Amino acid sequence: MTRPVLMGTCLLIAAPAFAQAQNDPSRDPAKTEVWKPVPAAVATPSGASPSDAVVLFGGKDLSAWEGEQGGKAPWTVADGAFTVVPGSKGIRTKQRFCDIQLHVEWRTPTETKGFDGQHRGNSGIFLQEVYELQVLDSYNNPTYSNGQAASIYKQSIPLVNASRAPGEWQVYDVIWKAPRFSDGGGLVSPARITVLHNGVLVQNDTVLSGKTEYIGAPSYSPHGCAPIYLQDHDSKVSYRNIWVREL
Numbered sequence: 001m002t003r004p005v006l007m008g009t010c011l012l013i014a015a016p017a018f019a020q021a022q023n024d025p026s027r028d029p030a031k032t033e034v035w036k037p038v039p040a041a042v043a044t045p046s047g048a049s050p051s052d053a054v055v056l057f058g059g060k061d062l063s064a065w066e067g068e069q070g071g072k073a074p075w076t077v078a079d080g081a082f083t084v085v086p087g088s089k090g091i092r093t094k095q096r097f098c099d100i101q102l103h104v105e106w107r108t109p110t111e112t113k114g115f116d117g118q119h120r121g122n123s124g125i126f127l128q129e130v131y132e133l134q135v136l137d138s139y140n141n142p143t144y145s146n147g148q149a150a151s152i153y154k155q156s157i158p159l160v161n162a163s164r165a166p167g168e169w170q171v172y173d174v175i176w177k178a179p180r181f182s183d184g185g186g187l188v189s190p191a192r193i194t195v196l197h198n199g200v201l202v203q204n205d206t207v208l209s210g211k212t213e214y215i216g217a218p219s220y221s222p223h224g225c226a227p228i229y230l231q232d233h234d235s236k237v238s239y240r241n242i243w244v245r246e247l
Contacts, residue, residue, distance in 0.1 A: 049103070049243040056093055056228070056242040057082060065091045068229075081107070081240040084123060084232050092129065092227040098178040099247040102127075102228070103171070107238045108137035110167030115235075117143040121166060124153065124231035127176050128223065130211035131191055135237060138163040150195055150202040153212050158195075158202035169240070171198055175247075179208075181222040190220070 043051035049058075056064045059080035062073040068089040075082050075091055108121025115121075121137030131152070138149035138161055145151070150158035150172070164170050173196040180188040190210075195203035210218030230239065 049241075050245060053103075053243040053245050054095065056244060057240065059240060062091070064093055064095070066094055067091060068232075081238045083236050083238040084230075086232060086234045086236065088232055090229055090232045092229040094227070096225040096227055097128070097244060097246065098225040100127075100174075100176050101245040101247060102174040102176060103241065103243050104174070104239065105169050105171050105241045106135055107169045107240075108135075108166050109236050112137065112141075112166050116141060118147060120235070121237055122231075122233035122235045123237040124233065125172070125174075126212070126229035126231065127174075127191070127193070128178060128226040129229045130223070130226070131193075131208055132212040132231070133172065133174065133193070133195065135231075137166045139165050150197040152193065152203065152206060152208060154214070155209055155212070155218060156203060156206045158197065159204065160200060160202060162197040162200040162202060164198060172196070173199075178225070179220060181220075185222040187220045187222075 040052070045051075049055055061077060062075065062082060065073040067074055068091065073091040074088040075085050102125075104125060106123070112120055118136070120141050121135070123135040124132045125135060126132050134147060134149055134151045134153045136143070136147070136149040141148075145157040146154050148158065148161065149163050149170075150161075175194040177192040179191040182188050191208040193203050193206050193208065194201075195206075208218070210220045212218065228244070
């Protein structure tokens with residue numbers, strides 16, 4: 001019989017407190033409700049790019065790209081993908097970008113005999129032309145850790161190796177925050193990158209020390225928005241379904 005008496009007493013105490021809260025203007029929940037701005041609606045159809053994305057390759061042609069030194073992009077297009085032509089040099093987007101969300105699907109060659117380390121399925125995705133996210137066949141293929149797939153080349157080792165077998169399509173989803181420079185050319189804030197490799201987080205808001213260097217330490221020099229550049233590293237790496245959202 002004790003429990004019902006206690007419950008009744010609690011209800012008697014709680015009721016006035018609840019009424020007081022209702023009558024207190026400072027406790028109005030509407031005071032913490034924000035209605036504007038209203039986020040824009042973005043359609044995300046299954047298997048397609050978001051409705052506000054810039055499609056850089058949708059499976060048909062390389063009209064959004066040009067050769068490293070200008071002119072027509074020299075890589076081959078077939079079966080909804082395009083492939084590096086070794087020795088032809090890289091390609092870059094005609095459009096320039098700063099902060100972006102980037103989606104890229106890529107595939108290294110199935111044949112690996114006679115190739116290992118940095119010679120197996122090597123390419124690279126350069127944000128703003130000078131910051132490289134490594135593309136490499138890193139499936140049972142030892143190499144230096146800050147040069148394997150999903151590394152920020154020679155700067156940041158990926159958290160894990162999420163690589164699929166050679167010949168299988170792989171996915172990078174990237175959030176890129178461009179560096180900021182003062183009017184005088186000084187660095188205000190460094191570049192930052194988050195990368196998911198095949199849906200697995202491999203770079204978590206990584207801060208870059210500067211542009212990619214093959215030899216020596218990275219450093220910054222002032223620049224503005226710039227193209228996305230894909231590297232020819234003498235391997236027939238293929239790409240498909242590339243889109244960006246400007247942030």
